[in-house]
Amino acid sequence: MATLRVPEVVPSPTQDCEKLRDAVQGLGTDEKAIILILGHRNASQRKKIRETYEQLYNESLIDRLNSELSGDFRKAVILWTTDPPERDAKLANEALKAKKKGMKQLQVIVEITCASSPNHLQEVRQAYCSLFDCSLEEDIVSAVSLPLRKILVAVASSYRYDKELVDTKVANAEAAKLHEVIKSNKLDQDDIILILSTRNFHQLRATFASYNQNFGNSIDQDIKSCGKGDLESLLRVVIKCIDTPEKHFAEVIGEAIIGFGTDEDSLTRALVARAEIDTMKIRGEYFNIFKTNLDGAVTGDTSGDYKDFLMTLLGARI
Amino acid sequence: MATLRVPEVVPSPTQDCEKLRDAVQGLGTDEKAIILILGHRNASQRKKIRETYEQLYNESLIDRLNSELSGDFRKAVILWTTDPPERDAKLANEALKAKKKGMKQLQVIVEITCASSPNHLQEVRQAYCSLFDCSLEEDIVSAVSLPLRKILVAVASSYRYDKELVDTKVANAEAAKLHEVIKSNKLDQDDIILILSTRNFHQLRATFASYNQNFGNSIDQDIKSCGKGDLESLLRVVIKCIDTPEKHFAEVIGEAIIGFGTDEDSLTRALVARAEIDTMKIRGEYFNIFKTNLDGAVTGDTSGDYKDFLMTLLGARI
Numbered sequence: 001m002a003t004l005r006v007p008e009v010v011p012s013p014t015q016d017c018e019k020l021r022d023a024v025q026g027l028g029t030d031e032k033a034i035i036l037i038l039g040h041r042n043a044s045q046r047k048k049i050r051e052t053y054e055q056l057y058n059e060s061l062i063d064r065l066n067s068e069l070s071g072d073f074r075k076a077v078i079l080w081t082t083d084p085p086e087r088d089a090k091l092a093n094e095a096l097k098a099k100k101k102g103m104k105q106l107q108v109i110v111e112i113t114c115a116s117s118p119n120h121l122q123e124v125r126q127a128y129c130s131l132f133d134c135s136l137e138e139d140i141v142s143a144v145s146l147p148l149r150k151i152l153v154a155v156a157s158s159y160r161y162d163k164e165l166v167d168t169k170v171a172n173a174e175a176a177k178l179h180e181v182i183k184s185n186k187l188d189q190d191d192i193i194l195i196l197s198t199r200n201f202h203q204l205r206a207t208f209a210s211y212n213q214n215f216g217n218s219i220d221q222d223i224k225s226c227g228k229g230d231l232e233s234l235l236r237v238v239i240k241c242i243d244t245p246e247k248h249f250a251e252v253i254g255e256a257i258i259g260f261g262t263d264e265d266s267l268t269r270a271l272v273a274r275a276e277i278d279t280m281k282i283r284g285e286y287f288n289i290f291k292t293n294l295d296g297a298v299t300g301d302t303s304g305d306y307k308d309f310l311m312t313l314l315g316a317r318i
Numbered sequence: 319m320a321t322l323r324v325p326e327v328v329p330s331p332t333q334d335c336e337k338l339r340d341a342v343q344g345l346g347t348d349e350k351a352i353i354l355i356l357g358h359r360n361a362s363q364r365k366k367i368r369e370t371y372e373q374l375y376n377e378s379l380i381d382r383l384n385s386e387l388s389g390d391f392r393k394a395v396i397l398w399t400t401d402p403p404e405r406d407a408k409l410a411n412e413a414l415k416a417k418k419k420g421m422k423q424l425q426v427i428v429e430i431t432c433a434s435s436p437n438h439l440q441e442v443r444q445a446y447c448s449l450f451d452c453s454l455e456e457d458i459v460s461a462v463s464l465p466l467r468k469i470l471v472a473v474a475s476s477y478r479y480d481k482e483l484v485d486t487k488v489a490n491a492e493a494a495k496l497h498e499v500i501k502s503n504k505l506d507q508d509d510i511i512l513i514l515s516t517r518n519f520h521q522l523r524a525t526f527a528s529y530n531q532n533f534g535n536s537i538d539q540d541i542k543s544c545g546k547g548d549l550e551s552l553l554r555v556v557i558k559c560i561d562t563p564e565k566h567f568a569e570v571i572g573e574a575i576i577g578f579g580t581d582e583d584s585l586t587r588a589l590v591a592r593a594e595i596d597t598m599k600i601r602g603e604y605f606n607i608f609k610t611n612l613d614g615a616v617t618g619d620t621s622g623d624y625k626d627f628l629m630t631l632l633g634a635r636i
Contacts, residue, residue: 043374100424118447122440122477126477129480133479133481133483134479134518135478135479136477137476137516138479138516138517141512146508149362150512153516154475155511155544157451157475157476157477157515158445159447159455159475160457161447161451161452161453165451165452190464190468193473194467195466197455198453198455198459200452200453200457261359262440309386
């Protein structure tokens with residue numbers, strides 16, 4: 001369900017590094033070669049390339065790319081080349097340190113904590129401590145006020161069971177509990193936070209399905225009718241990232257592209273983060289929501305090497 | 319500060335396994351040999367012994383010990399030989415599944431979550447998911463009612479920054495916040511839980527010191543004067559396990575030994591869990607609190623191989 005295309009026969013890390021070296025050395029930079037190599041390697045292959053490059057040339061590949069490339073293309077290639085847990089720790093930190101911390105920033109934290117595997121989130125927390133000399137949760141506490149703080153700390157601290165195991169009775173009981181809390185408009189109640197932050201993703205999807213079936217509306221609709229405040233918005237993003245991450249990211253990409261100007265940072269983040277996970281599904285959801293083609297939309301709103309790189313991640317360039 | 323004594327020249331895992339095999343095979347079991355080997359190996363050495371034993375004899379060392387030994391000695395040797403994260407996951411599960419869940423059971427969860435390193439706790443959470451098909455937090459939620467549930471889930475979910483980094487301003491500010499909350503008897507307030515579950519151990523110790531200095535009483539005394547309920551007790555254990563784990567474990571051992579009968583499970587748990595961490599400090603604290611010698615107390619209340627094994631962990635047998 002990913003769109004990343006890795007060749008059947010992958011060159012050795014040394015071969016890749018030699019070509020990357022040629023691409024960044026001398027006059028001018030061969031962006032096409034960089035896209036052709038890095039845009040077709042998965043996370044563990046990119047890791048080996050980083051390590052081999054460092055050994056062979058005694059310099060960091062990321063630093064070199066940073067000095068050779070520019071603009072949105074540089075940002076995208078560097079995010080893609082950074083180890084995923086470190087990348088997400090940096091994205092989370094950037095969001096928490098932003099001057100304006102609206103839902104656009106907070107949803108980055110939700111994506112990392114609710115649309116990633118439990119082990120990935122754990123690695124992000126470790127990377128965060130190494131990079132920023134404090135824990136992710138401490139920065140959430142100092143950057144976000146209550147009640148949003150409570151929800152974000154809880155999902156950031158989660159380490160959910162990671163197998164597909166659903167207890168239908170629990171799903172029905174917790175759907176009823178969620179319904180009760182939402183109907184009485186107590187969205188920051190401890191019960192709702194404990195359910196959303198401790199249950200495994202499959203269990204929660206069953207709970208949301210039971211909610212819909214037993215109470216006529218989706219949980220998203222019912223929270224929406226509680227109000228348009230930040231608490232409602234945040235909970236809706238949490239639920240969407242758990243229930244249908246592909247829908248969430250399709251919307252992020254849509255918002256980044258549609259209308260005046262392009263939000264390249266959001267577009268890059270979504271495609272880089274999901275190219276190895278579910279960009280194929282995101283493509284389908286994008287069409288469902290916006291009645292237009294994701295590839296066409298990205299092509300229409302970007303240009304040059306940046307466009308070529310994103311389209312490579314989307315599997316449209318070989 | 320540990321009391322475990324590992325010989326300067328450690329035999330190879332194969333040599334150890336051959337001796338262990340001799341000790342468990344044939345008529346009778348050589349308990350002395352088992353103590354002599356396992357009681358003088360650290361966690362990573364024991365891990366290699368377990369792996370080598372499995373390879374050499376195609377059976378689990380733990381299963382074999384389980385069928386050869388008996389009573390409190392068996393329990394202690396098996397706890398000691400089990401990988402520490404798995405051991406703590408099992409102890410936590412046992413505590414949460416106990417019919418009666420008083421402070422004695424809940425303090426086991428607090429020890430594992432507040433008196434262990436952040437990485438160890440993370441490994442415990444992973445082991446818990448593998449062993450019990452749900453997360454530690456889910457079992458806390460179903461076993462413990464509010465408000466204790468909130469506190470235990472928060473500390474169990476923590477992944478604290480792990481270096482000695484203290485911000486004195488933050489310590490003073492958070493000591494004041496804690497004081498305010500405690501003075502108004504709102505012990506389950508979100509602020510207090512967030513502080514206790516997100517800050518690093520060194521920072522929290524500075525906060526408790528600042529509390530003492532600025533408000534005349536220790537935080538423990540002030541919580542104590544809020545009441546004698548479970549909430550007060552649980553918070554006091556949390557704070558003690560963070561601030562002075564050696565004091566907490568000295569008290570656990572004291573309670574296990576002093577008075578009528580012995581609580582072997584608690585005694586074993588404390589010594590097995592801490593023999594590689596701070597039993598030397600616990601010995602000192604024990605003397606401070608009970609005005610008597612820890613080694614003498616343990617010797618007086620235990621007997622046979624069980625006694626020999628515990629005294630080996632305490633470094634009193636070579």
